[in-house]
Amino acid sequence: MVRFENVGLRYGTGPEVLRDISFELAAGSFHFLTGPTGAGKSSLLKLLTLSERPSRGLVTLFGQQLSKLPRGALPELRRRIGVVFQDFRLLDHMTVFDNVALPLRIAGTADRRIQEAVTDLLSWVGLGDRMHLLPPVLSGGQKQLVAIARAVVTSPQLIVADEPTGNIDREMSHKIMRLFIELNKLGTTVVVATHDMYLVDRLQKPVLELYEGKLAEASWWLSPDRAGRPAPEAPPDGPAAAPSDPPDPQAAPLDSRPDPRLDPRLDPRLDPLF
Numbered sequence: 082m083v084r085f086e087n088v089g090l091r092y093g094t095g096p097e098v099l100r101d102i103s104f105e106l107a108a109g110s111f112h113f114l115t116g117p118t119g120a121g122k123s124s125l126l127k128l129l130t131l132s133e134r135p136s137r138g139l140v141t142l143f144g145q146q147l148s149k150l151p152r153g154a155l156p157e158l159r160r161r162i163g164v165v166f167q168d169f170r171l172l173d174h175m176t177v178f179d180n181v182a183l184p185l186r187i188a189g190t191a192d193r194r195i196q197e198a199v200t201d202l203l204s205w206v207g208l209g210d211r212m213h214l215l216p217p218v219l220s221g222g223q224k225q226l227v228a229i230a231r232a233v234v235t236s237p238q239l240i241v242a243d244e245p246t247g248n249i250d251r252e253m254s255h256k257i258m259r260l261f262i263e264l265n266k267l268g269t270t271v272v273v274a275t276h277d278m279y280l281v282d283r284l285q286k287p288v289l290e291l292y293e294g295k296l297a298e299a300s301w302w303l304s305p306d307r308a309g310r311p312a313p314e315a316p317p318d319g320p321a322a323a324p325s326d327p328p329d330p331q332a333a334p335l336d337s338r339p340d341p342r343l344d345p346r347l348d349p350r351l352d353p354l355f
């Protein structure tokens with residue numbers, strides 16, 4: 082589905098912001114993309130969504146090598162990809178409904194089908210009563226939900242989401258991730274860039290980790306530093322937390338993460354899918 086071979090990217094004459102990137106995403110796979118601010122996550126996703134071309138190396142998408150593709154072939158490939166941009170990129174002069182309907186209109190979908198699909202999706206994300214508003218009057222989280230609805234409404238083969246839960250609350254984040262998982266089960270390939278290690282630990286999907294423009298070796302859901310992390314010691318005046326007593330992530334200090342070794346199903350507060 083996606084293959085990067087020794088890919089590099091520089092903006093203009095600046096330094097390379099991505100270097101020696103090689104990986105492969107099988108059709109129907111689900112990957113997270115993580116890394117510190119400025120590591121190059123959005124840049125890598127721009128290559129995936131064909132909004133940037135690599136400065137070197139080979140990118141193959143849907144079995145087609147991009148450097149051999151005539152420019153005229155790009156729109157057709159782009160239509161097979163649903164993108165959630167980090168900065169939403171909604172069209173401010175169009176209503177919420179029309180923003181979500183746009184990719185269906187471009188695909189030539191019948192009006193009745195558009196009405197049904199867009200209304201259903203917007204109601205599902207809780208924006209049924211905001212459909213006829215313009216994006217500037219929405220909250221940041223609401224805009225993000227519109228961007229997500231627009232990305233999935235055409236049932237694309239590949240969904241690329243850049244920090245899709247960065248502006249929405251925990252409950253809605255779970256709902257959105259569940260949507261991505263359901264679409265993935267139906268065969269959609271999904272790539273989600275996120276800083277939210279809580280989601281990453283819970284979902285146990287493979288992780289690509291970027292550091293300063295390079296992919297870490299062995300990028301999997303349990304990264305080597307966390308896999309090798311020693312078990313927490315018992316406090317001097319009490320027993321260690323039992324596995325049936327998972328930590329409350331909300332109460333945890335900012336720099337600590339839920340312990341991935343705990344079975345997420347033990348936590349009744351979480352959606353069963355997590």
Ligand SMILES: Nc1ncnc2c1ncn2[C@@H]1O[C@H](COP(=O)(O)OP(=O)(O)OP(=O)(O)O)[C@@H](O)[C@H]1O
Pocket residue numbers: 092095098116117118119120121122123124125167
């Ligand atoms: N359009 C651009 N022109 C020049 N440099 C850019 C451009 N976009 C990004 N960069 C640079 O590329 C590097 C990687 O940026 P990128 O946005 O890909 O990081 P990121 O991992 O997505 O960060 P964040 O977690 O903040 O979203 C940064 O050093 C940034 O300054």
Ligand SMILES: [Mg+2]
Pocket residue numbers: 122123124167243
């Ligand atoms: Mg980014």
